[in-house]
Amino acid sequence: MAKSESEPKLTLWQKAFVRDLEWRKDELRSVVFWLIAAFSLSIGSVLGVMGLRGLPCLIVYFVSVVVAPSMYWTNYLGIDEQDFGGKMEILNDSIGSGAAMFMLSWVGFYTMLHT
Amino acid sequence: MSDFVAVVVLSLLSSALTEALSYGLVYRTEAFQRLKAKVIQTEARLEEEKNAVSGSGKHRQRRIDGLETQLADARRSASSLQMRATLVVGLVQMAAIYAVGTRFSGRVVATLPFEPARMFRSLTHRGLPEDSPVSACSATFVFVLGGLAFKAIIDRYLQLGLPKGSSLPSWVADPEAAITGKK
Numbered sequence: 001m002a003k004s005e006s007e008p009k010l011t012l013w014q015k016a017f018v019r020d021l022e023w024r025k026d027e028l029r030s031v032v033f034w035l036i037a038a039f040s041l042s043i044g045s046v047l048g049v050m051g052l053r054g055l056p057c058l059i060v061y062f063v064s065v066v067v068a069p070s071m072y073w074t075n076y077l078g079i080d081e082q083d084f085g086g087k088m089e090i091l092n093d094s095i096g097s098g099a100a101m102f103m104l105s106w107v108g109f110y111t112m113l114h115t
Numbered sequence: 116m117s118d119f120v121a122v123v124v125l126s127l128l129s130s131a132l133t134e135a136l137s138y139g140l141v142y143r144t145e146a147f148q149r150l151k152a153k154v155i156q157t158e159a160r161l162e163e164e165k166n167a168v169s170g171s172g173k174h175r176q177r178r179i180d181g182l183e184t185q186l187a188d189a190r191r192s193a194s195s196l197q198m199r200a201t202l203v204v205g206l207v208q209m210a211a212i213y214a215v216g217t218r219f220s221g222r223v224v225a226t227l228p229f230e231p232a233r234m235f236r237s238l239t240h241r242g243l244p245e246d247s248p249v250s251a252c253s254a255t256f257v258f259v260l261g262g263l264a265f266k267a268i269i270d271r272y273l274q275l276g277l278p279k280g281s282s283l284p285s286w287v288a289d290p291e292a293a294i295t296g297k298k
Contacts, residue, residue: 024162053228100267
């Protein structure tokens, strides 16, 4: 789809809040990386502050870190993930660091408030 | 808690140092900058070709194949340049992990909100007494987690290295095409 020349050029973060635009793979992966980073820190902090523990928290995290971003790009951005090589191609380099951030915030807040 | 914060800060500093080393040894060199520009340019042309609707299938496919070969060659050359940084960075990280482990040896810096699997206990309990509780966490584990997190953030924020290409092998990203041989 050709862009009209009169359309203003949006920054990456402005694009992230507009539906049905054209995306390049590197742009989408950047936005998803930061989204997962913020999501992981938030989930870890909430679980740590609430003092929740155990395997169910890990399961909830790993399921939601895949489901939430893919719902965002499918339902909100209107992207077909097959155009970018599939869900794992988009998430691949974000999940490892996201999991580390989740663990760090979860362990940190739990240690601070509940021990 | 202060030990936990100290280890996280050390982890951040260590990640920043390794990124600075990579920049000094590789990223700022002319050769790497040239290869990086070539990778960016080739990826943009490849995406244009893949999205183009005009042109005959066979000729377009040949151009796509040519561009993919160029891209793979440029990435391979850049990776070989990065090897020298990888060695130095690896040694620095090992030294940092050893130093942190020694400095905080025997001290529980955090409490894990879960029971770690047996295969991870050698990491979560590194340097701790044998009788420490299962949920006790060593400085080494926190340092490694911090390293993973901060390295990725610094790398993504500064974008000094190569652009992240297709990270999965083609047979994982598109198994059907790999089996049928169709593109």
